[in-house]
Amino acid sequence: xxIIIPAFNEGERIGAVIASVLALGKVVVVDDGSADDTGAVxxxxxxxxxxxxxxxxxxxxxxxxxxxxxxxLQAEVIAHFDADGQMRSEDLERAGLRLQEQxxxxxxxxRFLGCAALKPTTLKPTDQGMTFSRLLVLQGGLIFTKIFSxxxxxxxxxxxxxxxxxxxxxxxxxxxxxxxxxxxxxxxxVHEIRLSEVPIVVSYRIDKVGQSNWGMFPIVRDxxxxxxxx
Amino acid sequence: MWFKFGLILFAIYTIVxxxxxxxxxxxxxSWVITYALIWLVGIGVxxxxxxxxxxxxxxxxxxGADLLVYLAVLGLLYINYRLMIRTRTLEQEITAIVREIAIxxxxxxxxxxxxx
Numbered sequence: 001x002x003i004i005i006p007a008f009n010e011g012e013r014i015g016a017v018i019a020s021v022l023a024l025g026k027v028v029v030v031d032d033g034s035a036d037d038t039g040a041v042x043x044x045x046x047x048x049x050x051x052x053x054x055x056x057x058x059x060x061x062x063x064x065x066x067x068x069x070x071x072x073l074q075a076e077v078i079a080h081f082d083a084d085g086q087m088r089s090e091d092l093e094r095a096g097l098r099l100q101e102q103x104x105x106x107x108x109x110x111r112f113l114g115c116a117a118l119k120p121t122t123l124k125p126t127d128q129g130m131t132f133s134r135l136l137v138l139q140g141g142l143i144f145t146k147i148f149s150x151x152x153x154x155x156x157x158x159x160x161x162x163x164x165x166x167x168x169x170x171x172x173x174x175x176x177x178x179x180x181x182x183x184x185x186x187x188x189x190v191h192e193i194r195l196s197e198v199p200i201v202v203s204y205r206i207d208k209v210g211q212s213n214w215g216m217f218p219i220v221r222d223x224x225x226x227x228x229x230x
Numbered sequence: 231m232w233f234k235f236g237l238i239l240f241a242i243y244t245i246v247x248x249x250x251x252x253x254x255x256x257x258x259x260s261w262v263i264t265y266a267l268i269w270l271v272g273i274g275v276x277x278x279x280x281x282x283x284x285x286x287x288x289x290x291x292x293x294g295a296d297l298l299v300y301l302a303v304l305g306l307l308y309i310n311y312r313l314m315i316r317t318r319t320l321e322q323e324i325t326a327i328v329r330e331i332a333i334x335x336x337x338x339x340x341x342x343x344x345x346x
Contacts, residue, residue: 030332043339050336052328064329068336176325229315 001025001096001162002075004065005047006058007083011036018045020089021081024096028068029083030061038083059180063173070168078168082159091200095162098198105194106167108153109160111138113199137216148223149185153197157181157219160200167193178215179222234276241269241276 003025007014011034018027022045029042033055043049050064062080069075077099081092087109095107141156161184163171170191175183188195245266252262275282275294282294291297 028336048336048340050332050339052332054324054328056325056328060325060329064332067329068333072333072337072340174322176321225314225318229311229318 001077001079002065002069002073003027003079003081003092004030004062004069005042005081005083006030006032006061006065007034007038007042008032008055008058008061009034009036009038010083011038011041013085014038014083015041015045017081017083017085017087018042018047021092022046024089024093025077025079026073026075028065028073030065032056032058032061057176057180058178059173059183060176062180066168066171066173070165075168076165078163078165080159080161086202086204087160088201088203091160091198092162095160095198095200098196099162099164102194102196104164104166105196106161106163106171106188108155108195108197109158109200110153110155110197111158111200111202112154113197141216144220145182145185149182149189151185151189151195153185153195155197156185158200158202175222175226177218177222179219179226182219182223183226237276238273241272245269 001024003021005014005017005021005027007029008031010017014029018029021027027042027045027047029039029047029049031039031042031049031051033052039049039051048068050068052061052064066078069078077096079092079096081087091109095109098107099105138155138157142153145156146152157178158181170193171184171187173180173183187193248257248262248265251257252259275298279294282297286292286294286297289297291300
């Protein structure tokens with residue numbers, strides 16, 4: 001398995017993230033124009049580092065990683081994993097096993113599935129809880145995705161995915177920024193890719209709560225623009 | 231009166247300037263023709279406003295000035311659409327270049343540092 005980790009200014013966390021997944025496969029970190037030492041730390045931790053000379057966004061970084069994994073490493077299985085230390089390696093391992101059972105297509109992580117379902121616990125970010133406002137945005141995203149892409153999933157903007165090389169070849173991402181997650185669902189629908197979800201746990205932290213809720217507006221804008229001008 | 235005079239002078243200046251740019255090979259012929267036509271219409275409206283009023287009434291708009299505003303809005307929307315396409319194409323080209331550099335450098339990195 002080739003694990004692709006897009007990273008932007010994650011020098012403080014990337015080392016521990018790589019260490020947690022290194023036993024599961026080859027790690028490729030795409031340093032998306034970081035101003036800190038993300039690339040150097042990742043290299044020391046044992047990852048192959050691809051560096052974007054300027055920041056192009058998470059979607060662009062993932063596509064760079066996938067092309068590298070397919071063209072240079074001849075990967076058979078490709079995984080996406082976040083660089084901010086909020087995901088668990090055991091969830092990635094479980095998603096990999098699910099793909100093995102499935103034999104084709106893609107496995108997506110879901111924060112709202114099964115016993116690991118994440119519940120909103122607070123109005124303010126804490127070490128574990130998801131805020132109510134984030135929950136509302138994500139649930140709105142599910143409805144939007146259902147209407148827009150026609151794909152019924154329980155979690156749309158989740159960065160944990162495991163797929164076969166055949167699937168990765170079909171998922172050519174053209175949306176460079178955060179809308180890539182919706183584009184992936186679009187492409188899954190278009191190419192009729194076999195899809196399943198596994199429950200995962202995401203640990204939210206006080207110091208970094210990931211993407212802002214306002215980030216939904218550029219995502220919707222990019223998706224509409226793609227539909228309008230291709 | 232002064233507005234009309236100013237409009238005509240500005241239109242002539244713009245047409246001459248566009249022709250100069252064409253001779254300096256800075257803009258294509260199609261651009262010169264389109265731009266010249268637009269500003270010739272502008273001169274026409276300033277010199278013979280009745281003619282443009284009649285044209286407006288023929289297409290169901292009461293006044294020539296109103297027709298001009300509608301056409302301007304449509305033109306700006308179209309230009310905005312073309313610019314969106316151009317911007318997106320440029321962004322995709324930038325990403326493609328950045329990606330190829332990253333992959334080319336990563337090949338060396340994979341051999342030297344990557345662990346299986």
